[in-house]
Amino acid sequence: MKQIAGWALETARLRGATLAEARIVDERHRALATKNGRIGNASDAESMGIGIRVIADGAFGFAATDNLSRAGVEACAAHAVEIAKASATVKAQELRMAPEPAHQAEWSSPCKIDPFSIPIEQNLELLFAIDQELRKNKGVTLAEANMNFRRYEQWFYSTEGSEIHQTTVTSGAGYAAHSFEGTEIQKRSYPNSFGGQYQNRGYELIQELKLLEHAARVAEEAVALHSADQCPEGVSDIVLDSSQLSLQIHESIGHPIELDRVLGMEANFAGTSFLTLDKLRTLKYGSEIVNAVADATEGHGPGLGTFAYDDEGVAAQRTPIITNGLFTGYLSSRDTASAIGAGRSGGCLRAESWNRLPIVRMTNVSILPGPDPLTREQLIASTERGIYMETNRSWSIDDKRYNFQFGCEIGWEIVGGKRGRMLKNPSYSGITTEFWNSMDAICSRDEWTLWGTPNCGKGQPQQVMGTGHGSAPARFSRIKVGSAYKGNT
Amino acid sequence: MLTRDNASMIFDSLRRHTSADEVELLVAGSRSALTRFANNTIHQNMEEESQHISIRVSFGGRTARATTNKYDEASLRRVVQSAEALARVQEEDPDLLPMPSAQQVAQNAADSGATAVDRYFEQTAAITAQERAAAVGHMVEVARHHALTCAGIFSSAQIVEGIFNSQGVADWYEQTQAEVSITMIGETSSGWQKVNSPDVAQLDPARMAEIAAEKTIASQHPIELTPGKYTVILEPSAVLDAVGFMFWDFGGSALLEQRSFLNDRVGTQLFGANINVWDDVYHPLQAGVPFDGEGMKRHRVKLIENGVVQAVTYARSSAQRMRQSEIAGKVGPIKATGHGFSLPNEIGEAPLNIVFAGPSRAETQCVEQMIASTERGILVTRLWYIREVDPYEKLLTGMTRDGTFLIEDGQIRGGVRNFRFNESLIHMLQNVESMGEPVRAGGEESMDMVVPAMKVRDFNFTETTKF
Numbered sequence: 001m002k003q004i005a006g007w008a009l010e011t012a013r014l015r016g017a018t019l020a021e022a023r024i025v026d027e028r029h030r031a032l033a034t035k036n037g038r039i040g041n042a043s044d045a046e047s048m049g050i051g052i053r054v055i056a057d058g059a060f061g062f063a064a065t066d067n068l069s070r071a072g073v074e075a076c077a078a079h080a081v082e083i084a085k086a087s088a089t090v091k092a093q094e095l096r097m098a099p100e101p102a103h104q105a106e107w108s109s110p111c112k113i114d115p116f117s118i119p120i121e122q123n124l125e126l127l128f129a130i131d132q133e134l135r136k137n138k139g140v141t142l143a144e145a146n147m148n149f150r151r152y153e154q155w156f157y158s159t160e161g162s163e164i165h166q167t168t169v170t171s172g173a174g175y176a177a178h179s180f181e182g183t184e185i186q187k188r189s190y191p192n193s194f195g196g197q198y199q200n201r202g203y204e205l206i207q208e209l210k211l212l213e214h215a216a217r218v219a220e221e222a223v224a225l226h227s228a229d230q231c232p233e234g235v236s237d238i239v240l241d242s243s244q245l246s247l248q249i250h251e252s253i254g255h256p257i258e259l260d261r262v263l264g265m266e267a268n269f270a271g272t273s274f275l276t277l278d279k280l281r282t283l284k285y286g287s288e289i290v291n292a293v294a295d296a297t298e299g300h301g302p303g304l305g306t307f308a309y310d311d312e313g314v315a316a317q318r319t320p321i322i323t324n325g326l327f328t329g330y331l332s333s334r335d336t337a338s339a340i341g342a343g344r345s346g347g348c349l350r351a352e353s354w355n356r357l358p359i360v361r362m363t364n365v366s367i368l369p370g371p372d373p374l375t376r377e378q379l380i381a382s383t384e385r386g387i388y389m390e391t392n393r394s395w396s397i398d399d400k401r402y403n404f405q406f407g408c409e410i411g412w413e414i415v416g417g418k419r420g421r422m423l424k425n426p427s428y429s430g431i432t433t434e435f436w437n438s439m440d441a442i443c444s445r446d447e448w449t450l451w452g453t454p455n456c457g458k459g460q461p462q463q464v465m466g467t468g469h470g471s472a473p474a475r476f477s478r479i480k481v482g483s484a485y486k487g488n489t
Numbered sequence: 490m491l492t493r494d495n496a497s498m499i500f501d502s503l504r505r506h507t508s509a510d511e512v513e514l515l516v517a518g519s520r521s522a523l524t525r526f527a528n529n530t531i532h533q534n535m536e537e538e539s540q541h542i543s544i545r546v547s548f549g550g551r552t553a554r555a556t557t558n559k560y561d562e563a564s565l566r567r568v569v570q571s572a573e574a575l576a577r578v579q580e581e582d583p584d585l586l587p588m589p590s591a592q593q594v595a596q597n598a599a600d601s602g603a604t605a606v607d608r609y610f611e612q613t614a615a616i617t618a619q620e621r622a623a624a625v626g627h628m629v630e631v632a633r634h635h636a637l638t639c640a641g642i643f644s645s646a647q648i649v650e651g652i653f654n655s656q657g658v659a660d661w662y663e664q665t666q667a668e669v670s671i672t673m674i675g676e677t678s679s680g681w682q683k684v685n686s687p688d689v690a691q692l693d694p695a696r697m698a699e700i701a702a703e704k705t706i707a708s709q710h711p712i713e714l715t716p717g718k719y720t721v722i723l724e725p726s727a728v729l730d731a732v733g734f735m736f737w738d739f740g741g742s743a744l745l746e747q748r749s750f751l752n753d754r755v756g757t758q759l760f761g762a763n764i765n766v767w768d769d770v771y772h773p774l775q776a777g778v779p780f781d782g783e784g785m786k787r788h789r790v791k792l793i794e795n796g797v798v799q800a801v802t803y804a805r806s807s808a809q810r811m812r813q814s815e816i817a818g819k820v821g822p823i824k825a826t827g828h829g830f831s832l833p834n835e836i837g838e839a840p841l842n843i844v845f846a847g848p849s850r851a852e853t854q855c856v857e858q859m860i861a862s863t864e865r866g867i868l869v870t871r872l873w874y875i876r877e878v879d880p881y882e883k884l885l886t887g888m889t890r891d892g893t894f895l896i897e898d899g900q901i902r903g904g905v906r907n908f909r910f911n912e913s914l915i916h917m918l919q920n921v922e923s924m925g926e927p928v929r930a931g932g933e934e935s936m937d938m939v940v941p942a943m944k945v946r947d948f949n950f951t952e953t954t955k956f
Contacts, residue, residue: 033835035746035835036746038582038584039552039553039579039582039833040833040834040835041833041834041835042552042553042554042575042576042579042833043553043554043555043556043575043833044553044554044555044556044568044571044572044575045541045543045555045556045557046556046557046558046559046568047541047556047557047558048558048559049539049558059531059534060532060533060534061534061535061618062533062534062535062536063535063536063537064535064536064537064538064539065537065538065539066538066539066540066558067538076538079536082618083534083535083536083618084534086524086531086534086617086618086619086621086622087524087531087532087534087618087622088531089531089619089622089623089626090526090529090530090531090622090625090626090629091530091531092528092529092530092629093528093530119578120574120575120578121578124578124579128580141746141747141748142746142747142748144835146835178746178747178748180747180748180752180881183881183882184881185747185748185750185752185880185881187880263527263528264527264528264638264640264674265527265528265532265533265640266527266640267527267640267672267674267679268525268527268640268641268642268670268671268672268681269642269670269933271873271890274955355537355539356535357533357535359533393878394876394877394878394886395876396874396875396876396886396887396888396909397874397888398873398874398888398890398907398909398954398956399873399874399888399890399891400954400955400956402954402955402956403888403907403909403952403953403954403955405886405909405911405952407878407886425878425879427878429909429951429952431954431955460523460525460533460642460644460670461521461523461535461644483911483951483952484878484879484884484886484911484951485878485879485884485911486911486949486951487717487718487911487949487951488879488882488884488911488912488913488916488949
């Protein structure tokens with residue numbers, strides 16, 4: 001690989017690049033799924049190629065090819081320099097890069113059991129067993145189960161001297177029971193909606209999820225929702241389960257702290273951010289008990305945002321994002337860090353694969369658990385009146401990340417510290433900082449889960465990236481609930 | 490780029506490596522480029538050339554797929570082995586059909602409404618990074634002229650897709666694509682435009698920049714209005730991003746699996762009588778591959794006529810399963826319409842080339858006429874972050890973005906802070922008061938469509954945001 005990268009770097013240098021980086025990626029993906037007793041998916045995919053990013057005439061250029069011959073790579077590198085020179089013709093400010101030392105490293109994500117070594121029939125057997133268990137409940141009209149594995153190997157070389165070889169194995173699985181009755185389609189998922197739980201781990205994750213053990217309950221709840229009362233509209237205290245809170249973190253903390261958004265670079269598509277530079281270390285983002293970090297280091301756990309080096313060779317870091325409620329940090333890259341005068345990148349530049357330009361991405365953006373022991377049941381028991389909501393069903397937020405609305409699959413009324421009647425179609429909405437300032441309790445470490453969001457879309461052309469979000473159940477006071485159905489019931 | 494002849498040779502090689510009963514090869518390749526700008530600067534600029542081959546093998550009722558972009562003999566052998574390993578261990582699926590033969594494809598195509606399409610334009614394929622940068626430069630000049638900043642993209646691509654199977658099916662498609670999207674940004678407001686076409690000559694970046702700038706200037710210092718039900722005028726991009734959420738339900742598999750909002754509703758007056766929709770890949774303003782994941786020619790399908798859902802789309806297998814189902818008599822015509830995704834897949838099929846029919850010439854209203862006839866309402870340039878809240882009522886939530894205006898007494902009064910909506914698509918398409926001429930529109934939440942601007946009464950805004 002070093003030889004292939006060398007062709008790219010040398011060609012770029014000779015053509016006038018002042019910085020060149022080559023990322024060679026070899027990835028493999030397996031997708032298995034069942035649907036109402038049939039195979040929904042059974043496919044393997046592999047892809048290999050090189051992406052070359054250069055700076056020439058003070059501007060970026062990027063070209064990618066799957067032709068790894070010497071001629072193919074050299075042509076690609078030359079083209080990247082041409083593109084950079086074209087970029088330089090429309091330039092309002094100079095491109096500068098925050099310094100980063102050269103690194104030589106080998107790293108692999110923790111993986112006890114290689115998921116590709118597990119017999120396919122064993123995986124299908126588990127998926128069909130789940131499918132069967134879900135459909136034992138006659139009210140279930142559609143059962144879906146899936147399992148996905150990915151091995152992503154990357155070699156990164158730069159003209160600054162970095163040589164980094166990283167291998168990441170990702171596993172994920174989940175299922176959903178749908179129930180159509182009368183004029184309603186209801187759904188319950190496990191362990192999370194939209195594909196389940198994902199981490200940078202091996203097959204041991206699948207074993208730990210205890211998928212089959214929860215299937216009967218999930219089916220029962222999907223059907224029971226038809227006879228549940230509608231979530232009322234009004235203002236209420238709410239308790240969110242950790243999976244729903246992880247998406248809340250993703251949308252209302254993770255995206256607005258992306259420095260490329262803050263600087264306007266995503267204005268045409270993903271949007272900008274309310275977290276303008278004057279807000280750093282001045283904005284009271286949340287209540288005193290809100291503490292959030294962006295942490296790509298192994299010590300944070302095997303999240304989808306865990307790595308040793310990002311895709312421009314910056315070492316993984318832990319950045320305090322919210323400290324006792326105060327906004328304290330952004331997600332950054334070498335160019336965006338330099339643009340705000342920061343001394344070093346936060347190490348958040350990531351690409352979907354070899355054929356995509358790396359852009360600022362979430363790593364593991366997590367809320368820290370409360371310091372004192374508090375279980376979910378104790379949290380509910382300490383709530384006089386409220387609504388407990390579980391598992392995301394819909395999510396939407398404006399392009400500056402102020403106004404959001406989330407729908408959940410299921411809710412329960414809380415009265416006198418007890419979980420009462422089931423509520424269907426629960427939703428809540430609000431303004432980001434008002435919401436986080438209303439957080440008055442969060443569960444402790446033993447309730448904290450590092451969730452994976454495998455499908456975060458950003459960039460043009462759009463890139464899908466996995467991000468991690470650690471969270472624990474938490475309570476929020478006086479939140480607007482039920483507005484999703486306002487005017488529609 | 491892969492040629493048809495090269496792909497055919499790869500297929501012959503793959504066939505030598507497999508012992509499967511049947512084998513199918515899908516080929517996809519592209520040479521694509523995208524110049525991205527923000528803050529009046531090109532900040533990202535990329536080109537990519539790639540192709541991959543995807544093989545499906547079938548043993549009786551068992552099938553699986555493997556994909557690679559490595560073409561040496563060892564890799565081809567390995568990709569075949571991967572697909573075979575995934576297929577062999579499966580239980581037999583009695584509903585899995587043999588791959589179609591060339592004769593079956595031809596017979597099915599007879600009443601498809603297929604016409605020849607030519608969507609490859611050399612001038613699009615030949616565009617360079619320097620030419621894209623020059624066009625961006627013109628857009629930046631417009632921004633500077635109005636003391637604004639701009640962000641957006643100029644992209645271009647050549648695309649090839651091919652299919653070959655061991656029953657003699659062989660088809661190939663080439664297309665070019667160009668797209669410009671621009672957001673103009675002022676101190677308190679923004680404006681947006683997006684256009685795409687296979688022919689780059691159809692794009693006018695500087696004119697788009699001017700329109701986006703006009704919207705930005707006209708919507709500065711937005712006022713906050715009370716949420717509630719308003720008459721709205723949705724520009725074509727706003728219409729497409731909303732209605733796109735319902736067409737995934739127009740498939741036989743969605744009905745069989747009871748996940749469609751059309752469950753028990755095909756043949757009923759679901760929408761207003763002025764709603765007429767086709768799926769038509771052959772329409773002059775449409776683009777895309779005219780065959781499906783098994784090589785079946787796409788049919789023109791009348792989905793909605795005078796507000797009544799007439800038909801849904803089918804793959805071969807979903808058509809067969811529907812014919813045998815209890816609901817066969819309640820779902821309109823059942824036939825393989827050439828809308829299946831490549832097998833195996835979890836979705837089944839969907840219409841991907843939506844064309845709304847416009848009203849008669851006399852009834853067609855342009856956006857300016859709609860505004861002039863509106864006593865009080867909201868003009869919406871674009872919708873954003875749309876998600877489904879309720880799958881059966883097709884209740885959607887989302888935001889307005891980049892150009893939202895108050896209309897009073899037939900005139901635009903100025904910008905308003907962006908709204909959150911929670912609106913049922915069924916309700917929305919029952920309340921369309923007038924429509925414009927359908928145009929090819931692009932958005933961010935849905936596939937491109939041919940849609941008109943729409944004036945809709947009682948559109949449900951539930952909240953506002955802070956800008």
